[in-house]
Amino acid sequence: MTWLDTLVDEPFVCITDTLRRFATERGDHPALICDGEVVTYAELDARVDRFAAALQRDGLKPCDAVALCAAASVEYVVAFLGGLRAGAAVAPLAPTSSTASLVSMIGNSGARLLFLDAEVKRLLEPLAGDINAKAIGLDGHSGSIALQTWLAPEGTAPLPVAINPAWAFNIIYSSGTTGTPKGIVQSHGMRWAYAQRSVERGYGPHATTLISTPLYSNTTLVSFMPTLTFGGTVVLMPKFHTTRYLTLAQQYRVTHTMLVPVQYQRLMAHPEFDRYDLSSFQAKFCTSAPFSASVKADVVRRWPGKLTEYYGMTEGGGSCQLEAHAFPDKLHTVGKPVEGHDIRLIDEHGNEVAQGEVGEIVGNSPAMMTGYYRQPEKTAEAEWYDPSGKRFIRTGDMGRFDEDGFLTLLDRKKDMIISGGFNVYPSDLEAELHRHPDVADAAVVGALSEQWGETPVAFVVRRLGATLDENALLTWINARLGKMQRLSALRFVDTLPRSPIGKVLKRELREQFSSGTR
Incomplete structure (x- = not known):
């Protein structure tokens, strides 16, 4: 029995520690493939070391925040993992946000270092004077310090940091489609627990995962992180395009992917979809938005491998899953609560509704946010407690359970x-x-x-x-x-x-x- 066989049973392991182990034991195995560039585990680990050492050189202490705002790239991945190795809370920000929102998020995170690209730099220029963080260019653009200049010298190793499971792994800013951005804090312990559960979905040394959603999104991280945690290969698409996606899937014999419903819709409508060899797929996942029953049925019929839809929030709480390939008569639902997740429905007064009635969805699970970063009043608004004092997260979604325990998602309460x-x-x-x-x-x-x-x-x-x-x-x-x-x-x-x-x-x-x- 190897260390990998027992890894999943460990109560806690820092994800960047498994990266180091893979760099030693299978260093030549591809960790990342992006725009034709192949980065092995040994190369990725060395680059992550240089990044973490540079953070420490600049005075970063464990639990300090670093902010990332750029398109997906190898450098972005190095920055994310390097921040984690140094014990930082990584705040990945959406480049599509407004300038004012980005400035607000950077300020709220407390980050003293902001890693960005040329496009984001241009976006921030009108309010650059309101940003206290030092800007470092991941793509080497002029006007700020270039990453290669900033990094510690080759071969530099950071001082070891004993990661506490309760420390913040990331601060993901999510305001849904309206409202002031709120920083959702997720711990190292939560991320490790999720990675452990992902083994049963086939993530491991032989997995190849095609990523085409943004790296600042929890939708992406729940597939991206388990792949690297257990020694697989990530094929990274900086921008989604149907033909390019299908070409990469066939070329690299992809086994896993996470897509949002509109991507499935566009892929299934591709006129030459059926000509591509997608027989290597073992598991396909979907989340983040309503997924029509007709598209689910089309995916199950024409695309090899299992299809699992997840319903949940970045904030955590409870999640449901639908094994679409196994329940063809339940494609209009988002499935049943995941094992260990407690999903309930409440009315406008906070009382639980009867079975079959419509109510707001609230959930409790091991994967719950600590709270909204530096916004205790917003955290309190998002919580509901049952009579026993058990804590739940309110989703703002309306739903109804059928007689078989499957949840039909209706709409956002505000919609x-x-x-x-x-x-x-x-x-x-x-x-x-x-x-x-x-x-x-x-x-x-x-x-x-x-x-x-x-x-x-x-x-x-x-x-x-x-x-x-x-x-x-x-x-x-x-x-x-x-x-x-x-x-x-x-x-x-x-x-x-x-x-x-x-x-x-x-x-x-x-x-x-x-x-x-x-």
């Missing part, structure tokens, strides 16, 4: 439409719109109404080549809806506004409708 005193769930209307053969994508939002208070309106993307007009589709859909569900308006759009991880930005659609723009 629910109250029309004439009746609750209208946009997801029900969107699912019906997706049944039309000429509809490629759809989103429903509430618009102000003098008669009803709110009324549902739809934004629809037509399939390529479709000639359906708005009035015809509006007549078709309203004939299939209940009286209080009927759409008052429908607009065709070229695309729906989405976040980088695929969530529809309904706030933008509401603003677009109220302003009368198209």
